[in-house]
Amino acid sequence: QKEVEQDPGPLSVPEGAIVSLNCTYSNSAFQYFMWYRQYSRKGPELLMYTYSSGNKEDGRFTAQVDKSSKYISLFIRDSQPSDSATYLCALIRDTGRRALTFGSGTRLQVQP
Amino acid sequence: NAGVTQTPKFQVLKTGQSMTLQCAQDMNHEYMSWYRQDPGMGLRLIHYSVGAGITDQGEVPNGYNVSRSTTEDFPLRLLSAAPSQTSVYFCASSYRQGLTDTQYFGPGTRLTVL
Numbered sequence: 001q002k003e004v005e006q007d008p009g010p011l012s013v014p015e016g017a018i019v020s021l022n023c024t025y026s027n028s029a030f031q032y033f034m035w036y037r038q039y040s041r042k043g044p045e046l047l048m049y050t051y052s053s054g055n056k057e058d059g060r061f062t063a064q065v066d067k068s069s070k071y072i073s074l075f076i077r078d079s080q081p082s083d084s085a086t087y088l089c090a091l092i093r094d095t096g097r098r099a100l101t102f103g104s105g106t107r108l109q110v111q112p
Numbered sequence: 113n114a115g116v117t118q119t120p121k122f123q124v125l126k127t128g129q130s131m132t133l134q135c136a137q138d139m140n141h142e143y144m145s146w147y148r149q150d151p152g153m154g155l156r157l158i159h160y161s162v163g164a165g166i167t168d169q170g171e172v173p174n175g176y177n178v179s180r181s182t183t184e185d186f187p188l189r190l191l192s193a194a195p196s197q198t199s200v201y202f203c204a205s206s207y208r209q210g211l212t213d214t215q216y217f218g219p220g221t222r223l224t225v226l
Contacts, residue, residue: 042220043217098143
C-alpha cells in the first residue's frame with residue numbers, strides 16, 4: 001500500500017467551478033503538507049504548504065489538513081483554464097531529511 | 113538567477129550504456145535532491161545531499177550514483193542503463209526557512225532506455 005494515495009483523475013470542470021483535490025496518507029509521522037502544481041512537461045512548483053490541522057488560504061487556493069483523519073485537501077475557487085495542470089500533494093515526515101513523499105498526482109482540466 | 117537547471121532535456125540510451133544527468137543551481141541552496149517521475153507513481157526520491165561532500169540514499173537508489181563536490185552542482189550517474197530507468201528525472205534544491213523549506217524543481221530530463 002502506498003503511503004500517500006491520490007485520485008489520478010482526470011478531473012474536468014467548467015470555468016468558474018470550485019475544485020476539490022484530495023490525498024489520504026497512512027503514516028501519522030508526516031508533519032508537513034504541501035501542494036505542488038505541474039504543467040505539462042515542466043517541473044513541479046510549490047503552491048502551498050501547511051503544518052497544522054485546519055485551513056490555510058492564499059488567493060483562490062485553500063489548503064485543508066485533518067491530521068486525525070489523515071486527509072488533506074486543496075480547494076480552488078473560481079477555477080480558470082490556466083489552472084489546468086497536474087496537482088501533486090507532497091508530505092514531509094522527517095524535517096532532518098527534508099525528503100518529500102508525493103502522491104501520484106491529479107490531472108485537472110478546466111474547460112473555458 | 114537561472115534557478116535550477118538540468119541538462120540534457122532529452123536522452124536516449126541503449127541498455128548497458130552509462131551517462132550523467134547534470135543539475136546546477138545558483139541560489140546557494142545547501143539541500144539538493146534527485147527524483148524520478150513515472151506514470152501513476154508520482155515523484156520518488158533517488159538520492160539527496162544536505163551539503164557539499166554529503167550524500168545519502170532515497171527511496172529508489174539502485175542503479176544510480178551521486179556526488180556533491182560543490183554547493184552548485186549535483187550530478188546523477190546511471191552506471192549501466194536499464195529499460196526500467198526510462199523516466200523523467202527532476203532535480204530540486206531548497207533552503208531551510210522557518211519550520212520547513214521550499215523545494216525548487218528543475219525542468220526535468222526525459223530519459224528513454226532501449
